[in-house]
Amino acid sequence: MxxxxxxxxxxxxxxxxxxxxxxxxxxxxxxxxxxxxxxxxxxxxxxxxxxxxxxxxxxxxxxxxxxxxxxxxxxxxxxxxxxxxxxxxxxxxxxxxxxxxxxxxxxxxxxxxxxxxxxxxxxxxxxxxxxxxxxxxxxxxxxxxxxxxxxxxxxxxxxxxxxxxxxxxxxxALETATTLDRVRHALYAAGRLRLQQREVRGSPLLVSLSGDEWGFEDADFLALAASIVEAERAFFQDFERPFYWISLIPAGPELPPESANMSGTGLSNCFSLALHPNAVLEGAGGMSMAELLAHEMFHDWNGITIRLEEPEELGYWFSEGFTNFYARRLLLRAGLTGLRRYADSASDALRSYLTSPVRDAPNERIREQFWSDPQVQKLPYLRGDVVAMLVDHAIRTASSGTQSLDDVMRELLAEARRDGRRAGTEALLGKFAERAGAEAMERIRRIVVDGAMAQVPDDLFAPCLALERVTAHAFDLGFDLERSMQEKTVHGLRAGSSAEAAGLQEGQELLTWSVYHGDTGKEAQFTIREDGKQRTIAYLPRGAAFEVPRFVPRAGVSDCSQL
Ligand SMILES: [Zn+2]
Missing domain, CATH: 2.60.40.3650 (Immunoglobulin-like)
Known part of the structure; x- marks a missing residue:
């Protein structure tokens, strides 16, 4: 014993x-x-x-x-x-x-x-x-x-x-005064860890890394993490954190370095990150490490300090979608991302929302199917991101630019700290209405609660970003990739799909595949074998066409403080 x-x-x-x-x-x-x-x-x-x-x-x-x-x-x-x-x-x-x-x-x-x-x-x-x-x-x-x-x-x-x-x-040994909820919501690690420490305005930041195949130096990861921690604490004016820990471990098999296979979890005083063992900082497909860190660490406030009412799934539009919005905003303000990247990221979010096959699902369906339907699982991230853009715009408009969503976020934090109040959809909408007006909030309520489609005003990010209308496509590989990967044979090919047009046929032997999930701008590539010969088939995985708004930086505008 x-x-x-x-x-x-x-x-x-x-x-x-x-x-x-x-x-x-x-x-x-x-x-x-x-x-x-x-x-x-x-x-x-x-x-x-x-x-x-x-x-x-x-x-x-x-x-x-x-x-x-x-x-x-x-x-x-x-x-x-x-x-x-x-x-x-x-x-x-x-x-x-x-x-x-x-x-x-x-x-x-x-x-x-x-x-x-x-x-x-x-x-x-x-x-x-x-x-x-x-x-x-x-x-x-x-x-x-x-x-x-x-x-x-x-x-x-x-x-x-x-x-x-x-x-x-x-x-x-370590002794602490805390709650058992926080003990459960905590990370415990040991091993051949490399521990790196840094101070962020006087508070200790610990980064622990394990794994030897990363496509970056420990010091670069530490510097990036520290910049993001500082930017987010500055946003909330919240520098009195006794301790914060970022843990990075490798998990799973090696993948192409830029693969965006990341898993991060915000925990008590801690952010736990797992990446494929040879990951790089700048993911070419999908999220960069900066975006991932900014999102996950923002949960320290939106999610952990500002906690959601039960059932939490009904509040994910706020805890996840608004966190996406702030990851983008704070990276731009900290100079860790550029205007072009910001515009592309906001455009991508809007397009993914508008072309989502479950776009019009009411919030109640998110509660029911969040854990069982991958499309429904993505919806609150996308819808909430767009809603944050709209609420921010509505508050800026109603206050002639003197206030923004930022003021609401700081107020929510202060309230959560003061009386432990949890955030729920009705209370949040009420809070937005105080600043943006009841009418604007009725429109937001219909989007959040009923699943009405968001209408994007042309001046959403004016004057900094202009809004263009472009044609976008739903992401559609045209066949059943999951089953085809399992059986190494093309299955479920749909007539009229881009896959069929490129020459993929039902029943072909499938040797390799390379797919950027959700990205209709990158070719999907498949190697098939026919009559003993290998052949590569590549095509853009595009389904139905939609007209969607897209943001582009406007030349000659120097004040982008509204972003
Ligand atoms: Zn999240």
Whole structure:
């Protein structure tokens, strides 16, 4: 019981929680976790972690119970009615210490977020969110601040560095006053990490990197991250952050370097990023690293401090869409992106929204199908981004340019800090109406709630960006790529599609494929084999045509402060 022994050395109060991690070889690699807390007054305590989180299903199935002890170390009987829900009967209010282990696994090798977001343990990395690794007592109020003590043992001896959302442990220990909700929403990592520290206006910024094949230097990543952190804190005038950590790990197989296969998650005091092992900073297809970081770190305010009402899916238009809008805006203001890129990014968002096959879905459908329909999942990001453009424009118009959406965002932050108020659609619309007027907000409500199509005014970004109308196409490969990839044979080819026109035929043997998903301006390429001969077929993956607005920088305009 090495970890338990460690925990009992603490002096505890009833509400305190102790969490210990031990890296062991018995002889196979494993991490043993111990959680100590006072049991319920009823004499029955449930220890719980998340059954589903961030696309991961079956929380707890990676963990194996060891046992649970009570007063003076007496062993109690642990029941495990479900993998994520364990139970023990004990004397009322007895101090309990639960022990379990995470065996080594291959989760990091998978490119599927549903796998690599599970607890990772291998010869160079331990990496997990609290949700999926920490069994915490159900009867403890998750929002109540309490003392939480962490211990790490065996990591330093193995040459591993450790970090967590609450700071860098000193001599394997860290004590913090926090809530169990934040402990769950936290990242815990150890391994052959390269730790880099920087101050952003006096507050520590930690960047941890693992992986040796990145297409960039650690220092360049740190510099980019620090610039974005500074720009976003400056926006909210929020520099008093005791600690912030950006964790970057490789996950999944190597891909073409510029592939935009990224997964980022904003957590307590932390941003957790997983990229394919040879990623570069400037992704040619899709989002650049700067855009990804700016989006994800903005969630520190919009999403974590300004929290959404339940059910959260109904508020994703705000937490995700407005975050897209601000990532673009703040990168421009910080000089990390240019005017052309800004205009292209805003145009892309608008086009993707207008050509979305689920564009007119009401908000309620986002709640119902966010996790099951990939098109519905994208919708709140796109719709909310466009809505942010419209709300910003409406406020600027109504206030003759003296106010903007920025003022609302700062006010929402102040309110969330003051009384913990959660953001919901009605309250947000009411807040916009205070500045933009009731009529403008009725139009916004119809877009957000009913799924009405957004109408874009010609002067949306005037005078800086002009608005042109151009023809755009829905993204359409013209056949069923997923099934075709699985079976290495072309399936589901549609008559009249661009695929058919380019020479793709049902039943052809499919050898390789290269597709920029969602990008109708880049050729999709397929290698097929016919009569023993290989042939490459390339075409623009375009379906139905639409007329959509596009923004272009206007020559000779120097004041772009409205962007
Ligand atoms: Zn997001």
């Amino acid at each position: 090495p970890v338990l022994g460690l925990l009992l050395a603490f002096a505890q109060a009833d509400g305190d929680v102790e969490i210990g991690f031990a890296l062991l070889r018995e002889p196979e690699l494993l991490v043993e976790i111990a959680v100590a807390a006072t049991g319920a007054a009823s004499g029955e305590t449930v220890f719980l972690l998340s059954e589903n989180w961030g696309g991961v299903q079956g929380g707890g199935t990676d963990l194996a119970p060891i046992g649970i002890s009570g007063r003076d170390g007496r062993e109690l009987e642990l029941e495990t009615p479900a993998p994520h829900r364990w139970r023990v009967r004990h004397d009322p209010g007895e101090r309990l210490a639960l022990r379990y282990r995470i065996p080594a696994n291959d989760h990091q090798a998978s490119g599927d977020p549903g796998v690599f977001r599970r607890p990772i343990l291998n010869e160079s990395l331990f990496h997990t969110v609290g949700y999926l690794a920490l069994f915490l007592p159900e009867h403890f109020d998750g929002e109540l601040e309490r003392t939480v003590r962490f211990r790490w043992r065996g990591f330093e001896d193995a040459g591993w560095k450790t970090a967590c959302s609450f700071g860098l442990p000193q001599e394997g």
